Amino acid sequence: MKFALSSPQGRPLVRAMTLAGPAYVWLLLAVFLPLSVMLFYSFMSDVPTSGGNWSLTFQNYLTFFDEPLYRKLMVRSLGLSAQVTLICTVLGFPCAYMLAKVIRGRTREALFLLIILPFWSNGLVRIFSWNMVLRSGGVVDWVLNHLWPWTVNTDLMFSYPAIVIGLVHSYLPYSVLTAYLSLQAIDDSLIEAARSMGAGRLTILRRLILPLAMPGMLAGAVLTFVPVVGAFMEPRLLGGRKGTFIGTVIEDQFVAVFNWPLGAALSFTLLALVLAILFAGMRLSRRKDK
Amino acid sequence: MKQDNTIGSLELDSPVLSNAPHTPRRRMWSVGAVLAAIGYGYVVVMIGFLYLPILVMALMSANASPLYELPFHFTTHWYQALAEDGVLKAAAFRSIEIALWTTLLSTILGVMASLAFFRYDFAGKRFLQAMLFPPMAIPWLITGTAMLIFFFAIGIGRGLHAILLGHVALALPYVIIVVGARLRTFSPELELAARSLGASGWQITWRVTLPAIAPGVVAGALFAFAVSFDQFVVSYFLSDPGETTLPVEIYSAIRKGFTPEINAISTIIIVVSMGTMLIVSRLYRFGGEQ
Amino acid sequence: MALIDKVLKRALTCVMATAALASFTAHAEDVHVLNWKGYGTDEPWALKEFEAKTGYHVVNDFFNSEQEMLTKLRTNPGAYDVVMVNSAFNQQAREQNLLQPIDVTGMSNVADLNPKMRHSHLLEIGGQSYGIPWVWGVTSFAVNDTKVHPAPDTIQALWDPAYKGHVGIRDDAIEAVQFAALATGQNINDIKNLDAVKDKLKALTGQLKTFWSSENDWNQYVASGVFYISTYWSGSAARARNKFNLPVTFVIPKEGAIGWLDSLSIPKGAHNVAGAKAFINYMIDPGFYTQWDSRVGAPVSANVKAVAALPANAFNRAVLANPSVQSRIQFQEPITDDKRKAYLQLWQEIKAQAD
Numbered sequence: 001m002k003f004a005l006s007s008p009q010g011r012p013l014v015r016a017m018t019l020a021g022p023a024y025v026w027l028l029l030a031v032f033l034p035l036s037v038m039l040f041y042s043f044m045s046d047v048p049t050s051g052g053n054w055s056l057t058f059q060n061y062l063t064f065f066d067e068p069l070y071r072k073l074m075v076r077s078l079g080l081s082a083q084v085t086l087i088c089t090v091l092g093f094p095c096a097y098m099l100a101k102v103i104r105g106r107t108r109e110a111l112f113l114l115i116i117l118p119f120w121s122n123g124l125v126r127i128f129s130w131n132m133v134l135r136s137g138g139v140v141d142w143v144l145n146h147l148w149p150w151t152v153n154t155d156l157m158f159s160y161p162a163i164v165i166g167l168v169h170s171y172l173p174y175s176v177l178t179a180y181l182s183l184q185a186i187d188d189s190l191i192e193a194a195r196s197m198g199a200g201r202l203t204i205l206r207r208l209i210l211p212l213a214m215p216g217m218l219a220g221a222v223l224t225f226v227p228v229v230g231a232f233m234e235p236r237l238l239g240g241r242k243g244t245f246i247g248t249v250i251e252d253q254f255v256a257v258f259n260w261p262l263g264a265a266l267s268f269t270l271l272a273l274v275l276a277i278l279f280a281g282m283r284l285s286r287r288k289d290k
Numbered sequence: 291m292k293q294d295n296t297i298g299s300l301e302l303d304s305p306v307l308s309n310a311p312h313t314p315r316r317r318m319w320s321v322g323a324v325l326a327a328i329g330y331g332y333v334v335v336m337i338g339f340l341y342l343p344i345l346v347m348a349l350m351s352a353n354a355s356p357l358y359e360l361p362f363h364f365t366t367h368w369y370q371a372l373a374e375d376g377v378l379k380a381a382a383f384r385s386i387e388i389a390l391w392t393t394l395l396s397t398i399l400g401v402m403a404s405l406a407f408f409r410y411d412f413a414g415k416r417f418l419q420a421m422l423f424p425p426m427a428i429p430w431l432i433t434g435t436a437m438l439i440f441f442f443a444i445g446i447g448r449g450l451h452a453i454l455l456g457h458v459a460l461a462l463p464y465v466i467i468v469v470g471a472r473l474r475t476f477s478p479e480l481e482l483a484a485r486s487l488g489a490s491g492w493q494i495t496w497r498v499t500l501p502a503i504a505p506g507v508v509a510g511a512l513f514a515f516a517v518s519f520d521q522f523v524v525s526y527f528l529s530d531p532g533e534t535t536l537p538v539e540i541y542s543a544i545r546k547g548f549t550p551e552i553n554a555i556s557t558i559i560i561v562v563s564m565g566t567m568l569i570v571s572r573l574y575r576f577g578g579e580q
Numbered sequence: 581m582a583l584i585d586k587v588l589k590r591a592l593t594c595v596m597a598t599a600a601l602a603s604f605t606a607h608a609e610d611v612h613v614l615n616w617k618g619y620g621t622d623e624p625w626a627l628k629e630f631e632a633k634t635g636y637h638v639v640n641d642f643f644n645s646e647q648e649m650l651t652k653l654r655t656n657p658g659a660y661d662v663v664m665v666n667s668a669f670n671q672q673a674r675e676q677n678l679l680q681p682i683d684v685t686g687m688s689n690v691a692d693l694n695p696k697m698r699h700s701h702l703l704e705i706g707g708q709s710y711g712i713p714w715v716w717g718v719t720s721f722a723v724n725d726t727k728v729h730p731a732p733d734t735i736q737a738l739w740d741p742a743y744k745g746h747v748g749i750r751d752d753a754i755e756a757v758q759f760a761a762l763a764t765g766q767n768i769n770d771i772k773n774l775d776a777v778k779d780k781l782k783a784l785t786g787q788l789k790t791f792w793s794s795e796n797d798w799n800q801y802v803a804s805g806v807f808y809i810s811t812y813w814s815g816s817a818a819r820a821r822n823k824f825n826l827p828v829t830f831v832i833p834k835e836g837a838i839g840w841l842d843s844l845s846i847p848k849g850a851h852n853v854a855g856a857k858a859f860i861n862y863m864i865d866p867g868f869y870t871q872w873d874s875r876v877g878a879p880v881s882a883n884v885k886a887v888a889a890l891p892a893n894a895f896n897r898a899v900l901a902n903p904s905v906q907s908r909i910q911f912q913e914p915i916t917d918d919k920r921k922a923y924l925q926l927w928q929e930i931k932a933q934a935d
Contacts, residue, residue, distance in 0.1 A: 034440035038436040120563050244928065271428055531639070
């Protein structure tokens with residue numbers, strides 16, 4: 001439902017610009033202009049300051065199509081991100097639901113805060129702590145060995161599951177809290193009305209609650225999917241030799257060699273793919289609404 | 291007169307759980323109650339998962355081995371070392387200060403921008419919304435390098451001001467998306483109604499809209515704080531050598547020697563945050579009840 | 581109110597003027613040093629000693645990779661007085677106009693430097709020094725004595741199936757390629773058979789558990805049993821033994837090892853050249869070096885007198901100064917950007933295929 005809040009002064013565009021202006025001016029100065037420099041670099045053969053001859057070229061972008069390595073890693077990263085997003089959304093929803101609809105009062109606030117808090121622990125320290133939990137001889141092993149009569153040696157560290165666990169842990173609060181925001185706004189009387197008309201629990205969930213909670217869940221999904229595609233810390237530290245993803249490869253272009261143009265080109269290709277996916281998703285959901 | 295159908299803060303009469311609103315409760319363990327119990331257990335398990343690495347981190351801060359070796363030997367050695375470590379403490383305070391400023395600025399700017407998107411339709415709106423994704427999608431290494439080059443080129447250079455500039459820019463998309471999700475559950479008619487009663491634009495925002503979307507604003511602010519407080523890549527590029535932030539110190543310490551002092555300070559921060567939040571929640575209910 | 585205002589304003593101006601003056605005088609006596617963190621130039625006791633001797637105050641900045649070091653020099657001209665540049669990167673830094681020639685008059689310890697290193701073609705161009713050799717070391721591998729005994733004498737031990745899943749290597753394309761070159765009997769600076777290197781590396785990834793990227797990583801992984809055998813630096817292995825009490829033995833196998841020489845240079849546009857020269861002279865001083873090696877653990881000094889001043893059983897003196905060992909070491913030469921990119925891509929492809 002879109003409509004313009006008509007006001008005596010000015011057209012919608014002017015009013016919108018005064019509200020959104022400051023934020024976007026900030027973004028322009030701090031992010032868009034710097035990234036434009038990077039975008040320009042991505043069309044160069046060499047960065048000017050390195051003293052070599054440089055020329056404009058598409059080669060860096062073509063490399064993505066020439067070399068199967070980057071395509072492969074891009075698919076791998078997108079897949080990882082999709083998995084993590086799905087797991088976070090599925091795990092987070094029931095939690096959010098409980099918080100929003102079932103638990104009341106002080107307990108709810110306390111839980112709300114408890115869920116936010118892990119955010120404020122340092123990400124690197126968290127990853128190292130996962131190392132302690134997942135490695136052979138770590139916490140998981142210890143607990144399992146005390147519960148199970150046989151000796152178990154689960155070595156989850158330096159594997160794909162470890163990366164997923166670390167990422168899900170870092171991004172779960174996003175899913176819980178964004179879903180909570182939408183769920184909490186659902187009027188209880190709506191649900192009561194549905195019940196009084198004889199709707200069963202599942203129907204209410206499917207027809208009433210999920211659609212109304214969609215904005216929040218989508219926001220949480222986006223806030224998870226987008227950053228995880230370019231993640232490099234968790235793959236590197238938790239994945240060991242299995243931790244090669246597009247994010248780590250982009251980092252290498254800046255850290256191991258001086259190939260900023262290629263690194264920049266890969267980043268913008270990544271951005272384009274992510275935007276395309278989001279756009280496609282929006283189109284799909286728009287069609288479903290009709 | 292009203293039956294007290296609550297178990298703690300769990301209201302069994304909540305319309306969500308009761309099957310038929312007109313039939314009074316007879317059995318203690320109805321389907322609703324079982325679901326609720328499972329739900330409660332689920333939340334506990336989720337909280338447990340979220341806090342597992344945090345607890346391990348806290349535990350290791352009191353472990354004697356500098357290489358995180360088990361078996362566990364209790365010591366307060368790392369906390370003592372921390373008390374004498376001026377650099378780490380200064381970095382921690384700097385991070386908190388920057389995060390607070392980032393939260394303030396990005397929340398204000400982000401809410402304004404969110405309102406603009408919510409109220410008005412204008413040319414270029416989709417484009418502006420799409421522009422929220424580059425800061426999130428593009429790996430921080432690229433953004434950080436780009437910022438460094440650009441800030442030097444235009445004379446801003448490095449330092450705390452540069453870090454603040456970068457952090458707010460990184461946090462803005464989160465605030466805008468989260469507040470936007472909450473606004474999606476807010477009905478525009480309320481604003482229209484208020485205007486028809488003669489309220490000015492500012493009054494509408496302050497008295498009608500903001501209170502209704504308060505949980506979204508709070509969530510956005512908390513995310514902004516987390517984004518800033520945990521940011522180490524961009525901070526690494528933009529900080530002056532003598533004045534770094536805590537995540538940058540931790541990131542640099544990985545090369546030199548990552549002692550449990552890091553765990554000690556992280557544990558202290560979590561404990562202090564927990565305490566602060568509990569106090570704040572006592573004074574101010576932000577559950578967003580209507 | 582007006583009087584208070586005036587007094588406050590005056591007080592503020594006074595404070596600001598003093599601060600400005602203080603910062604100005606502080607800058608005049610500062611030496612800005614750029615290096616890896618925890619690598620000799622930021623030892624607190626050393627900086628204190630240096631300041632007491634010369635009056636110069638040292639301000640440290642750090643980098644996490646050679647590329648970052650070059651970027652910092654490029655984007656901050658004049659910000660640094662001393663920079664530590666791996667000799668294999670000296671050519672690149674020079675070609676990008678980042679370094680200035682060093683006039684060694686007045687630097688008393690330079691005469692005692694190992695002449696081969698002092699006049700190395702990597703550092704001395706046209707009779708002018710662009711870097712003072714500082715310390716050198718070897719990248720080879722170390723074993724956990726409790727898991728691997730006796731210590732092997734061949735590099736092929738890294739490929740031994742007995743250690744599958746417990747091998748470590750640094751995630752560095754150049755190092756990986758050069759190790760495979762050693763294992764296939766090639767010159768690390770002139771690899772003719774890249775396919776053999778590729779095959780060797782493919783086999784190696786099957787042996788690996790994970791990569792290490794810092795001393796800290798390495799020590800933790802050995803302590804927790806993740807690594808039985810892993811590549812490592814000579815100085816760091818000594819530190820692991822002495823400081824962290826890890827049961828490790830550093831091995832220089834018969835196939836050889838990768839040698840590197842770190843040097844100290846003065847960036848172009850440095851503000852305090854006198855201070856820079858004094859600092860560099862201090863860094864190659866035997867007095868500093870013996871303390872550094874005994875307190876913390878260090879690579880081998882390029883100053884022969886400094887090495888001779890070490891206790892006889894010190895690793896740096898006993899093992900690395902041994903001529904038969906030295907003959908097996910292949911020192912790294914500069915690599916062209918194109919080769920570097922090619923090696924990186926090769927390494928990334930191999931890593932990406934790790935099942």
